[in-house]
Amino acid sequence: YSSRTSLRFPIQISRHQHRLSYFSSSSSSEQSRPTSSSRNSFSGHGQLDSDDNSSPPPSQSSSKVLTLPTVLTLGRVAAVPLLVATFYVDSWWGTTATTSIFIAAAITDWLDGYLARKMRLGSAFGAFLDPVADKLMVAATLILLCTKPIQVAELGPLPWLLTVPSIAIIGREITMSAVREWAASQNGKLLEAVAVNNLGKWKTATQMTALTILLASRDSNVGWLVASGAGLLYVSAGLSVWSLAVYMRKIWKVLMK
């Protein structure tokens, strides 16, 4: 028992220092910092969340809400209907447009986070909107790809080949959002339990790569490209469900205490 106590002590010191460094690096209040950090890291990049405690006039508040990173994020949300429309254009430029929109959205996902950190233009609205844009683009692309079954050479059309990982990925996002919403209204231990781990970054990277390959190879006969895209999608789905299991185990432990 005493050895366990001594082991716990340095861990607490590390957490304390970590929190202090976060607090000193930004002017935001401590209450909003952990949640914002957790939410931003989930998208694969950090983002400063500037928060003026004074009450600015409405015009200044409006200019504060609509910063350059937020405009880029709004552009990603507006690109989702364009992606859906171009997916159903049966010609070469439709396929190229859909793939280009997705790649541009993936690049912008990194870019607006970079701009928010570099120019210190992060806002509360931007911090909320950024993961939404990411999930909307991924969910729409997954559903679109499900509507065109993949032709595997030996087995013929397999309708469930993309549907199963798509339902797993979207189901995981729905569950994680509810977990974070619930943890935000509970005590601090649960917030620690849902802190982002490294699995999230790898999940997003494999997800974006898989979807880009599948969109690009949609009309081609290159079998190995389709196979690698589908394989990466299953890796991404596995990472999604795995990280969800890690979170749920942590939450269960906190509940049992």
Place this chain on the structure above:
Amino acid sequence: MGEEDTATVDQNSFGGGKDSLLRNRHSSPLPSPTQLSSKVITLPTVLTLGRVAAVPILVATFYVDCWWGRTATTSIFIAAAITDWLDGYIARKMRLGSEFGAFLDPVADKLMVAATLILLCTKPMVAVVLGPVPWLVTVPSIAIIGREITMSAVREWAASQNGKLSEAVAVNSLGKWKTATQMIALTILLASRDSSFERLLPSGIGLLYVSAGLSIWSLVVYMRKIWRVLLKK
């Protein structure tokens, strides 16, 4: 059933859970694990867990190409819709709500709806007049799932902000109508895969578009409220 029911369940469950936690702390400082475990796994929570476990079965039976596969899928969905109302009713009536159950109940609802929408997208509808229209079910499905993703982020964000934002995302009656039309539309669309129910297909698709419209409408109402609160700061 509906979001208002879910909100009521949320409020009741949180209050009940905290009361029981406080009572446990007052009577004995260290409650036994079995006592705490029995508190987390109540009858409504078991029903909700059953709905989550039914999602993989729904997916599997959807791809069984015979009459009992189609009947099983539709029956699972109808049973899940009934259980959605039933576990909320039991939680309120017997005061067995728990914090875990309050968190899990809307998740089970969204998982079932999202999985069903995606499955229906994989089999394009053949409209009599227009021929095969691949986007007919896909567009409202993306709208409905996109709305759920956005609303979840809104509620998560509001929970970490001040009280005014939490009021802005309080559930309105649009949520009830959205859920009702959603469940009915999906039931009709699942049933109409069988040839004897084929004539129901247009009404199912029409109801799906009504549900998608209600989803987007309620999202716009929420976003307008939030925007107003943000501009006051």
